[in-house]
Amino acid sequence: KILILDFGSQYTQLIARRVRELGVYCEIHAYDMKEADLKALAPKGIILAGGPESVTANASPRAPEAVFTLGVPVLGVCYGMQTMAEQLGGKVQSSDQREFGYAQVQLEAETALFQDMSDHLKDGKKLLDVWMSHGDKVISLPEGFQVTASTPSCPIAAISHEEKRFFGVQFHPEVTHTLQGKRLLEHFLLEICACQALWTPAQIIEDMITRVREQVGNKKVLLGLSGGVDSSVVAALLHKAIGDQLTCVFVDHGLLRKNEGNQVMEMFADNMGVRVIRVDAAKLFLDRLKGESDPEAKRKIIGNTFIDIFDEEATKLTDVDFLAQGTIYPDVIESAAVKDGKAHVIKSHHNVGGLPETMRMELVEPLRELFKDEVRRIGVELGLPHDMVYRHPFPGPGLGVRILGEIKQDYADILREADAIFIEELRAAGWYEKTSQAFAVFLPIKSVGVVGDTRRYEWVIALRAVETIDFMTARWAHLPYELLEKVSSRIINEIPQVSRVAYDVSSKPPATIEWE
Numbered sequence: 001k002i003l004i005l006d007f008g009s010q011y012t013q014l015i016a017r018r019v020r021e022l023g024v025y026c027e028i029h030a031y032d033m034k035e036a037d038l039k040a041l042a043p044k045g046i047i048l049a050g051g052p053e054s055v056t057a058n059a060s061p062r063a064p065e066a067v068f069t070l071g072v073p074v075l076g077v078c079y080g081m082q083t084m085a086e087q088l089g090g091k092v093q094s095s096d097q098r099e100f101g102y103a104q105v106q107l108e109a110e111t112a113l114f115q116d117m118s119d120h121l122k123d124g125k126k127l128l129d130v131w132m133s134h135g136d137k138v139i140s141l142p143e144g145f146q147v148t149a150s151t152p153s154c155p156i157a158a159i160s161h162e163e164k165r166f167f168g169v170q171f172h173p174e175v176t177h178t179l180q181g182k183r184l185l186e187h188f189l190l191e192i193c194a195c196q197a198l199w200t201p202a203q204i205i206e207d208m209i210t211r212v213r214e215q216v217g218n219k220k221v222l223l224g225l226s227g228g229v230d231s232s233v234v235a236a237l238l239h240k241a242i243g244d245q246l247t248c249v250f251v252d253h254g255l256l257r258k259n260e261g262n263q264v265m266e267m268f269a270d271n272m273g274v275r276v277i278r279v280d281a282a283k284l285f286l287d288r289l290k291g292e293s294d295p296e297a298k299r300k301i302i303g304n305t306f307i308d309i310f311d312e313e314a315t316k317l318t319d320v321d322f323l324a325q326g327t328i329y330p331d332v333i334e335s336a337a338v339k340d341g342k343a344h345v346i347k348s349h350h351n352v353g354g355l356p357e358t359m360r361m362e363l364v365e366p367l368r369e370l371f372k373d374e375v376r377r378i379g380v381e382l383g384l385p386h387d388m389v390y391r392h393p394f395p396g397p398g399l400g401v402r403i404l405g406e407i408k409q410d411y412a413d414i415l416r417e418a419d420a421i422f423i424e425e426l427r428a429a430g431w432y433e434k435t436s437q438a439f440a441v442f443l444p445i446k447s448v449g450v451v452g453d454t455r456r457y458e459w460v461i462a463l464r465a466v467e468t469i470d471f472m473t474a475r476w477a478h479l480p481y482e483l484l485e486k487v488s489s490r491i492i493n494e495i496p497q498v499s500r501v502a503y504d505v506s507s508k509p510p511a512t513i514e515w516e
């Protein structure tokens, strides 16, 4: 196992993810963990991660001395390299100037870490494309160390003590912009630390099951199941771990996609034998939403109603001690800084069905440390259908934010049909996987059309399809005209209440992905 010491960088989790992608088990601990705990972990190698502080500042974080006396390989990244250099007798200089972004480092000496690596050759020197993000830099080496890479502005960009197997890189190997980052970590993990690549989805599941069982014992657990990927994976996992100790509450707000509610019940209750309480609350939601057309007010009503219903169901269940949530890493922490050994939350999730404030239950969040793609792989391994696990994201308020203005039952019904046609055609044309999110939007305006010899005066449906990596920015998907034509003609022909279909060609920013 590999130990990653966290100095508060937002990249720490990403390093962990890369390590796990390479099949090696790792644990993140705060930099100030007790030496006894560190020794008890018996890591095969240690990674000192980055951090926002300055090594030159008073009382800035340091690695425990044991890191350098255990006799295992150490890789310092960014702040981790600086503190390693400083703690072993080198010098770090602080600087107001930040070097941020793409850089080329020139390799200066043979080192096990950069074995057989080079992106470019210049004047017989090997160059690597890397991603830098730092202000301070190492200006003198500790004894026994050599410089292994440099840039014009950062002459000591990587260091090593080959004998002790201590390595430092000023750049970030964990980000994809560092082209050879994965190989660098592979060298460190598999060759230098001699770890074996055994950490597979099956192993991760075993580990999570053990931890859940330890946490909940023979007590009961409640889970809000939404049909989304994260809560579905938690349901499947907890069912496997604790069987009937798990009860799921599935609140159907009537703003789900076509057949979605039934599919959730079929998959979990019928096929897997999970105990699921379905609450059909469509009418209550519609009643409360009546007359409301402001997007934020609609979101609030949906969110609060959801919590009310969930709360009510939960109080009906006696002796439940734990509340499970499908929280995944990006939901919890956008950027974490180590303070008193704890990461603090910068951004909390705005999902429907947050934790009811009045509920005093301990949380079970088995996916808390995982990224979306890891959750998906685990979902497949747990036997969830591929199409379900790789589905586009769907907002908590559902069709509620895709019906512009006031929400009405017949609008929702029309939108569900149009959306189903769009998604079906996207899948058939092989475009579903090429887009990150695609859906139909109901516009409560009427437009004239002609069908046969008769004039039609009906509603407008807009189609939205985007490509994005992080959903913070997005490009509208350049769907083939033939595909759009087919979707449009099917929607207008099959849904008599629609007379016109439009395609949204706005990117984000300035437009958001959803229309409300």
Ligand code: XMP
Binding pocket: 299, 350, 351, 352, 393, 394, 395, 396, 397, 437, 471, 508, 511, 512, 513, 514, 515, 516
């Ligand atoms: P926007 O519209 O902000 O959407 O560009 C970015 C991503 O967030 C989803 N989204 C939501 N998800 N509750 C959610 O759980 C919400 O209120 C909500 N609003 C937007 C949206 O679908 C897209 O994936």
